[in-house]
Amino acid sequence: MTTPKRAAISFIFITVVLDVLSLGVIIPVLPSLVESFVEGGEKNAALYYGRFATAWAMMQFIFAPILGALSDRFGRRPVLLLSCLGLGLDYILMALAPNLEWLFIGRVISGITAASFSTAAAYIADVTPPEKRAGSYALFGAAWGLGFVLGPAVGGWLGQYDLRWPFWLAAALTLMNAAYGFFVLPESLPKSNRRAFSWTRANPVGSLRLLRAYPGLLSLAAIILLYQLAHQVLQSVFVYYSKYRYGWEEQVVGFTLMAVGIASIFMQAFLVRRAAALLSDRTMLILGLVFGAAGYAIYGLAPTATLFWCGIPVFALVGFFSPAIQSMMTKRVGVDEQGQLQGVNSSLMGIAGMIGPGIFTNIFHYAVGWNETWAAGWIGAPFFFAAMLHAAALLIVLVMFSRTATPPTIEK
Numbered sequence: 495m496t497t498p499k500r501a502a503i504s505f506i507f508i509t510v511v512l513d514v515l516s517l518g519v520i521i522p523v524l525p526s527l528v529e530s531f532v533e534g535g536e537k538n539a540a541l542y543y544g545r546f547a548t549a550w551a552m553m554q555f556i557f558a559p560i561l562g563a564l565s566d567r568f569g570r571r572p573v574l575l576l577s578c579l580g581l582g583l584d585y586i587l588m589a590l591a592p593n594l595e596w597l598f599i600g601r602v603i604s605g606i607t608a609a610s611f612s613t614a615a616a617y618i619a620d621v622t623p624p625e626k627r628a629g630s631y632a633l634f635g636a637a638w639g640l641g642f643v644l645g646p647a648v649g650g651w652l653g654q655y656d657l658r659w660p661f662w663l664a665a666a667l668t669l670m671n672a673a674y675g676f677f678v679l680p681e682s683l684p685k686s687n688r689r690a691f692s693w694t695r696a697n698p699v700g701s702l703r704l705l706r707a708y709p710g711l712l713s714l715a716a717i718i719l720l721y722q723l724a725h726q727v728l729q730s731v732f733v734y735y736s737k738y739r740y741g742w743e744e745q746v747v748g749f750t751l752m753a754v755g756i757a758s759i760f761m762q763a764f765l766v767r768r769a770a771a772l773l774s775d776r777t778m779l780i781l782g783l784v785f786g787a788a789g790y791a792i793y794g795l796a797p798t799a800t801l802f803w804c805g806i807p808v809f810a811l812v813g814f815f816s817p818a819i820q821s822m823m824t825k826r827v828g829v830d831e832q833g834q835l836q837g838v839n840s841s842l843m844g845i846a847g848m849i850g851p852g853i854f855t856n857i858f859h860y861a862v863g864w865n866e867t868w869a870a871g872w873i874g875a876p877f878f879f880a881a882m883l884h885a886a887a888l889l890i891v892l893v894m895f896s897r898t899a900t901p902p903t904i905e906k
Contacts (some may be wrong), residue, residue: 518645551847553605558840642755650748726850782815794874
């Protein structure tokens, strides 16, 4: 990899860290802010929060393919900068929201503007040769982990004083990120590799047609959809679950998420990135799904906070999954389709986000009732369901690759 390409990866790393940091600071407080506008405690607030998450994901589903197609036409840089700018302004709107309706509007707008991650992933594909992408995407995952180390901890600490302060900090970080990118981020997609914008590729349904154009891509998409659907359990019910079962306040939630971030950094930067040079993408994919299922099961079974914490290093090994699936998918499409592919992946995440919050918040809602009226232990039901989704994804992997010893790879 040439020096300019190494520098570009560094730029993207910092961009992702700042973006995740800004997202992380609001994670411990957004559910509590929603709860402050409704009656009925965690049980009912979880249902409202599920609607917030569904609306956010729906916007991702609709607009991520559009932004992906725009990045294939105009380049990654302008899409990244405009997304960061819009997201920063939206955090200000949510910080000032006087009621649940305005907070909901802010969440909808953030779903439209929070597309910088898929564009950043396309940026990595632009500047990294196919054989080194798994390692680069592991670094991408480490950036996520680094952002979550400080973000939730700071957000939880600020949230104990005022639930609005983390939103102001998120706005400052995101706008600072946009300014940083404006001055230092180079364009990664040469004009010779760009293609005309098409609504056929940009609309959510049309963009998904790419999955049928290359062998194995549709199966990989099904795997990533199940993975993303399972991951919704953390975003949808983790704060309410930990508050109900363990009595955690915002600060403890923040420090727990910081521990998750530290574990993720270690696994991605030291273990997964090195393993990418030794293990096949298929092996890493299987390991990620197995450890993810085990981690979810521990989270659901843990009767005490100490045992819940024991599941964090196990679940951190789910970090094998994303570099492997990204590497396998990007190798199957052409250089002028990487933006569309990442838009498709964001759409899959959006589909999971539209379905998952409703599923998991309703499971949590009823699990609280079952736990109180029938027998203890039902409260872990959302995490048990997430583990089952990982098991289903693992089954697809085993069936997909049982026919040949080497997964098919098609490159243009």
